[in-house]
Amino acid sequence: MHRILYAILISATVVMLYGYYQYFISGVNDLDGRKRIASLLGQYNAYGEYLAIAICGTIILFSSKSKLKKRYFIYPIFISLLISLFLSLNRGSWIAIFLSLLLGAFLFRKHINVKWVVCGIIIISIAFSGLIISRFSELSESGKFHSKNTFFGRMEHWGNALPLIIARPLRGYGTGTSYLVMGEYGNKIMAMHNDYLLLFLESGVIALLFYLTFLLRNLLYFIRYRSNIPELNFAVFTCCTYLLIISVVQNILNNVTVFPMYLCIVASGIKLNMLYIENRDSRRIHLKS
Incomplete structure (x- = not known):
């Protein structure tokens, strides 16, 4: 399961490098003349969605209790993911990931250190405050061809x-x-x-109800087992909530890159919980015997 997450992390590095090339060197602009990054995704919004889900996958790796924590190259990639997410100018993803983290912090408050989540949000918000304010101030402006709202x-x-x-x-x-x-x-x-x-x-x-059931079952799974591996389940819960929210204003289901990433992260989270439960039960049986 960790190999899947590392594959996402390594692929994200390649995608971000090309994104930085677009932003700082090639100077790709949108219709209103703003620097926007589409990278290898080919769409501005899809790039932000890709980064948000990759961030959730990286948090899962941070939650590992094994020697994976000693592989410090995860930290600069995580910081780069945050920087790239803000440079993407994707307001929808900013709002969705912010709300997902806050809801997760509330529901997991007895199982994780909430102050680190809140402090992280505050520090990141301050660091990128100029970019955030500038982007949201555009809601009252008009572009060349349409309203920026x-x-x-x-x-x-x-x-x-x-x-x-x-x-x-x-x-x-x-x-x-x-x-x-x-x-x-x-x-x-x-x-x-x-x-x-x-x-x-x-x-x-009928198809809509089946899809909503699928998304909500994933979400409720990680709430139900949040005490197993709290940090991991918090990260996957954040990913599930993010998808539910961002799907209100974007099309993720037919994106052949972003939606499979979501599935990989959910599947990894479920598998790691299953392994945890199996090991816990086997220890109980061993102690009883």
């Missing part, structure tokens, strides 16, 4: 999608048809920027 544009798009969803709630319009359907009937060809509405539109309410 992209959330209102997405809400309008969601409103256009709702009548189409209501018209075919059970089986939807078919997988991968959202652009075609919204372009023909919603009068605007644009990504849905909401996994739940996307799944509802394309596959119907």
